[in-house]
Amino acid sequence: MALRYALLAALHERPATGYDLNQRFGRRQGFVWNASHQQIYRELGRLHDEGLLSMEAEPQAERPDRKRYTITPAGEVALREWLATPQPRPATRDPLLVKFFAGDLVEDRVLFDELVSLRHAWEERLAAYREIEATWFSEPETLSRHYRLQYLALRRGISAGQAWLGWLDEAETLLRTP
Amino acid sequence: MALRYALLAALHERPATGYDLNQRFGRRQGFVWNASHQQIYRELGRLHDEGLLSMEAEPQAERPDRKRYTITPAGEVALREWLATPQPRPATRDPLLVKFFAGDLVEDRVLFDELVSLRHAWEERLAAYREIEATWFSEPETLSRHYRLQYLALRRGISAGQAWLGWLDEAETLLRTP
DNA sequence: CCTTACATGTAACAAGTTACATGATTAG
DNA sequence: CTAATCATGTAACTTGTTACATGTAAGG
Numbered sequence: 297m298a299l300r301y302a303l304l305a306a307l308h309e310r311p312a313t314g315y316d317l318n319q320r321f322g323r324r325q326g327f328v329w330n331a332s333h334q335q336i337y338r339e340l341g342r343l344h345d346e347g348l349l350s351m352e353a354e355p356q357a358e359r360p361d362r363k364r365y366t367i368t369p370a371g372e373v374a375l376r377e378w379l380a381t382p383q384p385r386p387a388t389r390d391p392l393l394v395k396f397f398a399g400d401l402v403e404d405r406v407l408f409d410e411l412v413s414l415r416h417a418w419e420e421r422l423a424a425y426r427e428i429e430a431t432w433f434s435e436p437e438t439l440s441r442h443y444r445l446q447y448l449a450l451r452r453g454i455s456a457g458q459a460w461l462g463w464l465d466e467a468e469t470l471l472r473t474p
Numbered sequence: 475m476a477l478r479y480a481l482l483a484a485l486h487e488r489p490a491t492g493y494d495l496n497q498r499f500g501r502r503q504g505f506v507w508n509a510s511h512q513q514i515y516r517e518l519g520r521l522h523d524e525g526l527l528s529m530e531a532e533p534q535a536e537r538p539d540r541k542r543y544t545i546t547p548a549g550e551v552a553l554r555e556w557l558a559t560p561q562p563r564p565a566t567r568d569p570l571l572v573k574f575f576a577g578d579l580v581e582d583r584v585l586f587d588e589l590v591s592l593r594h595a596w597e598e599r600l601a602a603y604r605e606i607e608a609t610w611f612s613e614p615e616t617l618s619r620h621y622r623l624q625y626l627a628l629r630r631g632i633s634a635g636q637a638w639l640g641w642l643d644e645a646e647t648l649l650r651t652p
Numbered sequence: 653c654c655t656t657a658c659a660t661g662t663a664a665c666a667a668g669t670t671a672c673a674t675g676a677t678t679a680g
Numbered sequence: 681c682t683a684a685t686c687a688t689g690t691a692a693c694t695t696g697t698t699a700c701a702t703g704t705a706a707g708g
Binding site: 326384388392393397399406407410413414451467470 | 476480486487565574575578584619625637644648
Binding site: 297298299331332334335357358359360 | 666667668669670674675676677
């Protein structure tokens with residue numbers, strides 16, 4: 297039941313289409329919430345049915361209509377209520393750590409390959425996050441409360457990335473030590 | 475399809491009952507994989523049906539039989555195969571960051587409360603992880619490859635916890651800055 | 653008295669993934 | 681020639697959660 301609130305939160309920022317939201321919730325971009333386009337379109341439909349979103353279709357030649365969703369007052373109320381209630385922490389489920397745990401059945405090659413690709417992935421993401429940081433949040437103390445909070449969400453992504461890179465160093469070093 | 479391999483990996487370490495596994499996969503303990511007891515019992519049943527686990531029931535007075543599961547050769551083959559194939563990274567889905575993102579609809583009180591309880595939770599977990607580290611992994615370089623890899627899995631948990639605590643400091647400071 | 657540990661499960665539901673579908677345009 | 685971008689969806693499936701079920705014994 298949390299995807300819907302992630303969508304409402306995004307649409308509270310500004311109205312958007314399913315396509316737009318799909319970009320922002322993709323595996324690369326989304327450091328807050330990941331979702332596939334199927335999930336997003338389905339949930340937008342439900343939210344619209346329930347009156348939490350209003351929709352305006354912009355007809356396009358040779359393409360499906362672009363549907364722009366806007367949060368309704370009822371949607372904002374629902375979002376507010378959810379935001380005010382404590383949410384449980386997400387579960388941890390990491391296949392990479394499973395591999396480390398059963399490491400005696402895995403060749404070094406496999407582990408190193410995973411570490412290398414993970415490093416690449418995080419370096420790329422971190423670079424993207426840092427660009428956002430430099431462009432929009434260069435002086436955090438001068439920001440309004442609203443943007444400070446968004447900055448902190450971004451900082452969490454950066455902090456997570458740095459922790460992964462630090463651990464990767466440690467892992468590669470220890471695996472190479474005879 | 476990954477819970478089953480997390481279970482196989484745990485049972486490859488040593489045979490165990492559903493109850494044991496439930497302890498290890500609980501929200502507190504599991505820094506590798508979280509699962510509820512319903513999921514665990516269901517998946518153990520399936521794995522047994524498919525011949526990847528063997529089971530021995532120990533009858534008990536006044537209680538359900540304790541069922542001890544052991545990985546079979548077929549189970550080890552399946553685990554090996556899975557371990558050798560690259561696995562996608564888990565998705566990010568964090569309700570706390572949703573709250574920060576829609577922060578203008580949330581009162582400071584709510585955010586602070588979440589930060590405080592998150593800090594407590596991580597401090598507790600970190601203390602537990604560090605105790606495991608001190609007890610079993612005090613000299614990483616002297617460990618066998620197998621235990622080194624398990625140590626690295628634990629180190630990942632510690633690294634993640636430290637990153638959260640660092641971010642929490644940052645968040646609390648910035649939220650208090652006028 | 654209430655909670656936790658012990659020990660297993662079933663049933664119904666919600667959330668998330670995979671496969672399939674359409675179809676033009678632009679960039680490499 | 682191939683892939684990506686644009687723009688939406690349906691259907692079938694798997695994974696994970698919530699609620700319900702049973703029953704004893706120990707500890708605060």
